[in-house]
Amino acid sequence: MNKTEGEHFDVVVIGAGMSGLAAGIRLALFGKKVLLLERHNVIGGLNSFYSINGRKYDVGLHAMTNYAPGVKSGSLNKIFRQLRIGAEEFKLRPQRQSRIVFNGCSLGFSNDIDLLKTEIGEKFPLQVDAFCNLCEVVDSEFRVILPGGWDVSALEILPQYISDPFLIKILLLPLLYYGSSQENDISWNQFVVLFKSIFLEGLARPCEGIRLILRILKDRYKSLGGVRRMKCGVRQIRTRGDGVDSLVLDDGSVITADHVISSIGYPETLRLCLDRSGVELEENVGKLSFVETITVMKGEPRALGWEETIIFFNDTAHLEYRCPDGLVSTNSGVICIPNNYDYGDLEGLEEGYLRITALASYDLWSSLNEEEYREQKEIAFNKLQGKALEYLPFVDSGYFKEITLACDMFTPRTIARYTGRLGGAVYGAIHKNFTGETHLKNLYICGTDQGFLGVTGSMMSGIAMANKHVLARFE
Amino acid sequence: MTHQKVKEIIIEIISNIAPDEDLSDIKSHVPLRDQLDLDSMDFLDIVMELRKRHNIEVPEADYPRLASLDSCAEYLSPKFASNF
Numbered sequence: 001m002n003k004t005e006g007e008h009f010d011v012v013v014i015g016a017g018m019s020g021l022a023a024g025i026r027l028a029l030f031g032k033k034v035l036l037l038e039r040h041n042v043i044g045g046l047n048s049f050y051s052i053n054g055r056k057y058d059v060g061l062h063a064m065t066n067y068a069p070g071v072k073s074g075s076l077n078k079i080f081r082q083l084r085i086g087a088e089e090f091k092l093r094p095q096r097q098s099r100i101v102f103n104g105c106s107l108g109f110s111n112d113i114d115l116l117k118t119e120i121g122e123k124f125p126l127q128v129d130a131f132c133n134l135c136e137v138v139d140s141e142f143r144v145i146l147p148g149g150w151d152v153s154a155l156e157i158l159p160q161y162i163s164d165p166f167l168i169k170i171l172l173l174p175l176l177y178y179g180s181s182q183e184n185d186i187s188w189n190q191f192v193v194l195f196k197s198i199f200l201e202g203l204a205r206p207c208e209g210i211r212l213i214l215r216i217l218k219d220r221y222k223s224l225g226g227v228r229r230m231k232c233g234v235r236q237i238r239t240r241g242d243g244v245d246s247l248v249l250d251d252g253s254v255i256t257a258d259h260v261i262s263s264i265g266y267p268e269t270l271r272l273c274l275d276r277s278g279v280e281l282e283e284n285v286g287k288l289s290f291v292e293t294i295t296v297m298k299g300e301p302r303a304l305g306w307e308e309t310i311i312f313f314n315d316t317a318h319l320e321y322r323c324p325d326g327l328v329s330t331n332s333g334v335i336c337i338p339n340n341y342d343y344g345d346l347e348g349l350e351e352g353y354l355r356i357t358a359l360a361s362y363d364l365w366s367s368l369n370e371e372e373y374r375e376q377k378e379i380a381f382n383k384l385q386g387k388a389l390e391y392l393p394f395v396d397s398g399y400f401k402e403i404t405l406a407c408d409m410f411t412p413r414t415i416a417r418y419t420g421r422l423g424g425a426v427y428g429a430i431h432k433n434f435t436g437e438t439h440l441k442n443l444y445i446c447g448t449d450q451g452f453l454g455v456t457g458s459m460m461s462g463i464a465m466a467n468k469h470v471l472a473r474f475e
Numbered sequence: 476m477t478h479q480k481v482k483e484i485i486i487e488i489i490s491n492i493a494p495d496e497d498l499s500d501i502k503s504h505v506p507l508r509d510q511l512d513l514d515s516m517d518f519l520d521i522v523m524e525l526r527k528r529h530n531i532e533v534p535e536a537d538y539p540r541l542a543s544l545d546s547c548a549e550y551l552s553p554k555f556a557s558n559f
Contacts, residue, residue, distance in 0.1 A: 030523050072495065072512035081493055082516055463516075472519055472535070 005253040009035045009227075011470055012247060012255065014234050015263035017045020017419075018455055019447035021217040022462030023261050025083050028224035030471055035257070036226060039233030039250065039420065043218055045263070046419055046426060046448065047455050049211050052408060055351075057294060058210040059410070059418075060426070062310060062336040062355065065178070065197035066456045067094055067111060067204035074201055076456055082463045089216055092204040093341040093348075095309040101391060102170040103317045111202030124167050134161045135200060142196040149189035150434055150451065157188050169319050174198055174312045176321040177334050177357070179453060181286045181427040183322035190432070190451070197456065203309070205338060207347040213455070233420075234262075237272045243441050259470050263447035263462065266429045266438075267422055273440070286425030287323045289412035291360040293384045296406040297352035301337045305393035306354075311335040313391050324359050328380045330387040333358040351405060356384040362412035362424040373413070381409050427453060436465045444469045476555035478548035485547050488524045492517055503544040529555065 011027050013020045016038035024036045042048050048059045068074035069087075080087050097110045105123060109116040113135060121128045141149075158168050172186065175194040180186040186194070206212050221228065236248040237260070246256045262269040267281040312334055314320055320332035334357040339349050360380075368376060389397060412424030421428070432451035436444040446465035447458045486498055489511070496511050507513055518538060525531040531554045533541065540550040 030527055072493075073514065077495075078514070078516060082520070084491075087495070467516065467519055471523060 005255070007035075007255050009033050009255065009257045011035075011259045011261060011466075012037065012234075012257040013261045013263065014269070015039075015045055015447070016043040016218075016228060016230075017263055017447065017458065018047055018213075018217075019450075019458040019462035019465075020045070020261075020263040021214070021221055022079070022083060022459040023263070023446055023466040024221045024226050024228075024462075025217065025224060026463050026466040027470060028221060028226040029084065032470065034226045035255070036221065036228040037232050037234060037249070038228065038230050040418060041231050043230075044210060044214050046415075046421070047210050047214075047458075048418070049209065049214070053406065055296065055406060056209065056211065057408060061205070061210045061455065062178075062334065062338070062357075063095060063203035063205055064090075064092065064455045065194075065203060066201040067092060068201035069094075071201070075197070075460055076201075079456065079459050079463065082467075083217070083220060083459075085216060085220065090213055091207045091347075093207050093343050095203040095205070096340045096342060097308055098174075098203070098310040098312075099308055100170050100173050100312045102166075102173060102314045105166070105170065107170055109199065111204075113200055116199060120167070124164055127162055127164050127167050130162050131167075134158075134195075137161065138192050138195045139200065141192045145189055145192070145434075147434065149192065150187050150432060152188050154186045154188045154191035158191075166317075169314075171195075172319065173314050173321070173332070174310075176319070177312055177332075179427040180321065181288060181425065181430050181432070181448075183287060184319045187432070189434075193452065193457070197454070205341045207341070207343050210455070234272055236274065237269075237440075237443065239273060239275050239440060242439070244443050258442060260443045261446050261462075261465055261469070262443065263445075263458075265421055265425075265447075266433050266445050266449035268420060269438070269443070269445060271422075273443075276439070284429045284431055285422045286428055286430055287362075287423060288321075288427060289323075289360050289362040289365075289415060289424035290357050290426055291328055291365075291380055291384065291409065291411050292355060292357045293381050293409045294407065295354040295356075295385065295404055297354065297400070298403040298405055299352055301339050301352045301354065304395050306337055306395075307340060309337060309340040311391050313387075321359065324361050326361065327364045327376055328358050328360050328383060330358050330383055333384070333387065335388045335391060352403075354385075354388065356388045358384050358387075360412050360424075362416065365412045365424075366416075373411075377409055377411065380411075381407065436469060476552055478545075478552055481548040481551050481555065482544045484529070485521070485544060485551075488521055488528075489513070489517075492520045492524070501544060503548075506542045507544070508542070525551070531555065 010032040011034050013024050013036045027034045066075040094111050100107045107119045120131050233250045238245045267285050270276040314332040336355040338353045415424035428448035433445045434451045436450050446461045450461045452461040522533045541547050
């Protein structure tokens with residue numbers, strides 16, 4: 001590994017996840033000397049990958065949002081253009097059909113919004129027109145995201161459009177899980193972005209998983225002359241006056257840059273700056289973390305009658321999207337079957353996968369010793385799996401055990417360990433930093449804490465922040 | 476540089492930025508945004524490519540001058556000339 005002691009860069013990008021890679025590509029595309037730093041030995045951040053026993057897994061990927069094929073103004077197509085990537089390179093395949101089940105009421109949805117409109121027509125007939133109107137409002141607001149919308153809750157605004165509070169909760173559930181950093185709440189802007197991304201533009205999965213996307217991004221970055229250092233994080237951001245003076249890396253070497261774009265999280269970034277106090281950071285750290293189980297099974301899940309792509313469930317009449325009192329809560333969650341996308345022949349997964357996500361307490365999981373941790377993982381695994389089997393077409397649990405080939409699971413502790421996110425907060429800080437500016441004039445935030453999240457959102461964030469803070473500024 | 480040459484350069488840049496756009500029938504006097512699906516990010520890239528390939532600076536206040544091929548030609552012609 002080379003020491004970069006004393007080297008100067010136009011831009012240093014901290015974190016080689018989706019947003020960092022996208023930012024790096026934009027900067028390198030226009031001739032900036034960029035250094036992309038990653039503490040882990042693998043790229044991808046919150047959407048990374050790993051292997052166990054020769055089997056490949058994706059860390060976070062259930063679905064990519066903003067599919068909208070052929071819609072030139074669609075967010076993904078903008079991303080392809082901005083990164084000079086062909087639309088077909090990601091090999092995205094659309095979802096088949098998904099469902100929200102809230103206190104026994106089921107609404108199906110797909111990438112065709114008409115399905116959801118029809119379902120609402122059947123179960124909430126008085127709300128159909130209101131829902132259609134809401135779709136139009138979201139469409140127009142998505143085009144121009146107004147700053148004020150980050151500070152007002154969607155719960156305050158939605159009753160102006162949808163008069164049935166139960167329907168509001170049902171519509172919120174998928175958006176919270178995909179995802180909100182606030183307990184049982186979401187800002188109006190976040191609602192608009194996620195509603196548009198999930199319901200109006202649609203869900204898809206790259207048929208080779210996240211690895212393909214990451215490989216394309218990293219190769220693009222490299223081919224443009226971008227420099228990347230792995231197993232090399234930033235230990236400290238040194239300041240002088242109101243600007244970044246230098247960066248101290250994990251290995252002790254010191255580098256300088258005209259601009260620094262950090263994708264590791266807003267509180268996480270501020271923590272690297274010596275001049276920030278601790279209190280305000282702690283208040284903004286997200287309280288929402290998750291456990292996720294992955295079961296690999298023999299054969300296609302469709303053979304069991306499991307046809308749907310994603311099921312969002314909430315057992316009770318109240319929204320249960322909050323940090324649980326215990327280690328895990330299965331009062332709500334997400335069931336995802338990655339096989340159930342519209343793959344072509346010879347595409348798709350060789351084995352069946354069942355992914356189950358539930359909310360988990362980072363504090364409680366972190367307090368377990370090694371033996372307790374292992375025990376509780378097993379207990380939680382069985383709890384999540386049992387819950388999922390309640391929502392899927394019936395399969396005898398003994399038979400399911402027989403066809404199970406492998407299992408894996410991650411907890412809030414795993415998330416914090418590999419991503420450095422405080423609190424294992426997958427959806428980041430409670431309050432987003434939409435402008436990406438910080439107290440230092442040449443330090444910016446991109447990624448989840450800038451407000452655009454998920455695979456698609458964070459790429460857009462990296463692009464937008466690189467454009468706005470570095471490229472569009474003519475020195 | 477002639478106006479025609481400037482237009483060709485702009486079309487070339489757009490074809491790299493937005494390869495999925497049909498550029499065969501562009502009308503010079505009609506705003507580009509009315510004929511093609513170009514947004515502010517694409518216009519930023521046109522400006523960035525002008526700078527990268529031709530060393531031409533377009534300040535943000537002048538972005539509206541790039542609205543159509545005709546206005547691009549009028550605005551950029553002298554800038555190309557001053558590079559020689």
